Amino acid sequence: MSYQDTYQLSIKEPQLFWSQQAAQLPWYTYPKQVLTKNEQGFYRWFEGGKLNTAYMAVDWHIKQGRGAQLALIYDSPVTDTVRRYTYQDLGEEVARLAGLLRQLGVQKGDRVIIYMPMIPEAAFAMLACARLGAVHSVVFGGFAAHELALRIDDALPKLILTASCGIEGDKIIPYKPLVDKALLESSHQPQAVLLYQRPQYTEQLAAPYIDWAEALSGAPLADCVPVDAHDPLYILYTSGTTGKPKGIVRDNGGHAVAMYTSLQHTYGMQPGEVFWAASDLGWAVGHSYIVYAPLILGCTTILFEGKPVKTPNAGTFWRVIDQHKVQVFFTAPTAFRAIKKEDSQGLLHRTYDTSSLRYLFLAGERCDVDTYNWATQLLGVPVIDHWWQTESGHPMLANPIGLEPLPIRPGSAGKPACGFDVRVLREDGQPAAPNEEGLVVVKLPLPPGCLPTLWNDDTRFQEAYMSRFKGFYFTGDGGYRDKDGYVFITGRVDDLINVAGHRLSTAEMEEMVAAHPAVAECAVIGIADPLKGQRPVGLVVLKDGVSISATQLEAELVAKVREDLGAVAFFKNAAVVKRLPKTRSGKILRRVMRKIADGEPFTMPSTIDDPVILEEIKETLASRGIGIAFEAE
Ligand code: COA
Ligand code: AMP
Numbered sequence: 001m002s003y004q005d006t007y008q009l010s011i012k013e014p015q016l017f018w019s020q021q022a023a024q025l026p027w028y029t030y031p032k033q034v035l036t037k038n039e040q041g042f043y044r045w046f047e048g049g050k051l052n053t054a055y056m057a058v059d060w061h062i063k064q065g066r067g068a069q070l071a072l073i074y075d076s077p078v079t080d081t082v083r084r085y086t087y088q089d090l091g092e093e094v095a096r097l098a099g100l101l102r103q104l105g106v107q108k109g110d111r112v113i114i115y116m117p118m119i120p121e122a123a124f125a126m127l128a129c130a131r132l133g134a135v136h137s138v139v140f141g142g143f144a145a146h147e148l149a150l151r152i153d154d155a156l157p158k159l160i161l162t163a164s165c166g167i168e169g170d171k172i173i174p175y176k177p178l179v180d181k182a183l184l185e186s187s188h189q190p191q192a193v194l195l196y197q198r199p200q201y202t203e204q205l206a207a208p209y210i211d212w213a214e215a216l217s218g219a220p221l222a223d224c225v226p227v228d229a230h231d232p233l234y235i236l237y238t239s240g241t242t243g244k245p246k247g248i249v250r251d252n253g254g255h256a257v258a259m260y261t262s263l264q265h266t267y268g269m270q271p272g273e274v275f276w277a278a279s280d281l282g283w284a285v286g287h288s289y290i291v292y293a294p295l296i297l298g299c300t301t302i303l304f305e306g307k308p309v310k311t312p313n314a315g316t317f318w319r320v321i322d323q324h325k326v327q328v329f330f331t332a333p334t335a336f337r338a339i340k341k342e343d344s345q346g347l348l349h350r351t352y353d354t355s356s357l358r359y360l361f362l363a364g365e366r367c368d369v370d371t372y373n374w375a376t377q378l379l380g381v382p383v384i385d386h387w388w389q390t391e392s393g394h395p396m397l398a399n400p401i402g403l404e405p406l407p408i409r410p411g412s413a414g415k416p417a418c419g420f421d422v423r424v425l426r427e428d429g430q431p432a433a434p435n436e437e438g439l440v441v442v443k444l445p446l447p448p449g450c451l452p453t454l455w456n457d458d459t460r461f462q463e464a465y466m467s468r469f470k471g472f473y474f475t476g477d478g479g480y481r482d483k484d485g486y487v488f489i490t491g492r493v494d495d496l497i498n499v500a501g502h503r504l505s506t507a508e509m510e511e512m513v514a515a516h517p518a519v520a521e522c523a524v525i526g527i528a529d530p531l532k533g534q535r536p537v538g539l540v541v542l543k544d545g546v547s548i549s550a551t552q553l554e555a556e557l558v559a560k561v562r563e564d565l566g567a568v569a570f571f572k573n574a575a576v577v578k579r580l581p582k583t584r585s586g587k588i589l590r591r592v593m594r595k596i597a598d599g600e601p602f603t604m605p606s607t608i609d610d611p612v613i614l615e616e617i618k619e620t621l622a623s624r625g626i627g628i629a630f631e632a633e
Helices: 003-012 014-022 053-066 087-103 120-132 145-155 176-185 212-217 253-265 284-297 316-324 333-342 347-351 369-379 458-466 506-514 550-564 590-598 612-624
Strands: 033-037 043-047 070-076 081-086 111-115 135-138 159-163 165-168 171-174 192-196 209-211 232-238 246-251 274-277 300-304 328-331 359-362 383-385 421-425 438-443 472-481 487-492 496-499 502-505 519-529 533-542 573-576
Touching: 003 014, 014 033, 014 253, 043 253, 053 087, 053 120, 053 253, 053 284, 070 087, 070 120, 070 316, 081 087, 087 120, 087 212, 111 120, 111 145, 120 135, 120 159, 120 232, 120 284, 135 145, 145 176, 145 232, 145 246, 145 550, 159 176, 171 176, 176 192, 192 212, 209 212, 232 284, 246 253, 253 284, 274 284, 274 316, 284 300, 300 316, 316 328, 316 347, 333 369, 359 369, 369 383, 421 472, 458 472, 487 496, 496 519, 496 533, 502 506, 506 519, 506 533, 506 550, 519 590, 533 550, 550 573, 573 612, 590 612
Parallel strands: 070 300, 111 135, 111 159, 135 232, 159 192, 192 209, 274 300, 274 328, 328 359, 359 383, 533 573
Antiparallel strands: 033 043, 070 081, 165 171, 232 246, 421 438, 438 472, 472 487, 496 502, 519 533
């Protein structure tokens, strides 16, 4: 069937389409209904279905006689290690760890926070939770203590799983001090913290810490616990437009079906093939395309611990593709920009054989045309920009190469994936004309695998996503659709920013900056950055009478954001300004300031209270060389 026919079926007859997909998976009890609404009026998929996601991802393949096939390859240039796990090996690791978690009191529905580096044990931990019907919440290892504390207090985990250290290039990052600090800040305290000692750095442990390896050695194997399709598999916190992150919930049933389908339709994968998503388990990409989708489909997945340029050089990606014969590779454009900066001629690529590769997929931020062209020429395979969010869990726009490869239109993230009725609306809710920029929405119901709600916060779910346009999910992105149906995403229309593929909230950084005793008020804006895509910049108004130098204040604020949020925030500048531009009703005009820094044209907002302030901001940014518009050559 063509893409068009398959897509139309998924939109016009979603129940038929998704029941055909669901029927291919091994449920304990097949769902009684495909699509229903709950008492709040939220859509739910696969009512009455009973399954276990870890069974589908591991045991099922062993039962089908594929236990000897490679399931997971851990490739860690930072520790100079490659470890291979067959499905049989993975089954044993996961069942044993699940047995330990059960001994430690974890039961169906309990939350477990996983705050770990990119090591196989982190993936085992996710699957072990799934095996018990417990709800994991992976916290990106690059987040600092305060971020961890926020998540502990929202998820109320019974256990925290961590490791002695992460390794970033040649730096060892001990995790225990970060967990200790988070536990001092959080009101909730878990029953225990299970810590995996890495040989590169070990810790002395006392309660509530438990040594992972010691405890595991005596643990029994645990069986899979059947769960309802609607039961949560995980919570993944992502930045929202307030200081409090949103707990995106993923259910078991819809998620398994979406993972199984999307890896075939969008990425063109077949069981037994090698898929590599070079991301982190702490992001949605890591959940969906390092762990769940490749394993549920019976592929080999690569868990890569390292960076594209530093470990040991900008040829690392090509080495991994060559060594493990990767067929489809997925990463963020920023990683390619980083490689291009180090090796613009792609000389290191020539020393490897990447002929196993069929496609490169890029997502996480808009793929600029330069990066698209460079990657296409270097690799000699189609480069596919595709668009999704933590909320959707799988691509909403793509080139559906597993159904029918479509001509690539550089700059566009492709056409809607099956189940996603993507529309572009004007502010007043009317459909935008072809090529007219508007707000990108998806007509309800969202397909399986998308967030059913936010953890313990149906109200925020309703307000953040469902209330702006009745009957539509609001994505928070702007964009337009051309006359042939290709959609172009132009960027967030809210205060979220994307720094090196990491989604961050400027509102959260503003809270951190505003907490400084010298700061009267502040705005944090995301400005363009040639390498990272965007980076945050603080604009700060001092309290009357304070006597701190601008340099000292900037250093303190930079340190504070690094300490609270983490180095990934890449918050390097805080400029002191006399006033912030506002509307007459007091709303800070962040978008206009961003346009000034980016050197983009803008129309003076008719509601601005005092246009002179914009000139002052421009002068301040120019004098500091902050922003593409003012950067020194
Ligand atoms: N643990 C601890 N610290 C971390 C970390 C982690 N897991 N990840 C990043 N950091 C630190 C880095 O060490 C760096 O610290 P420094 O300021 O002391 O040097 C800082 O955070 C900034 O990191 P980053 O922005 O990631 O820069 P980088 O040069 O280390 O790496 C990229 C650049 C492009 C390779 C990397 O950002 C990347 O892979 N991005 C893609 C993210 C992604 O996959 N997103 C999902 C969409 S596909
Ligand atoms: P995250 O939830 O971290 O995956 O971030 C989702 C956001 O990243 C989206 O809302 C977009 O703003 C941005 N994004 C992801 N993929 C793309 C893409 N291909 N093109 C443009 N923006 C993207």
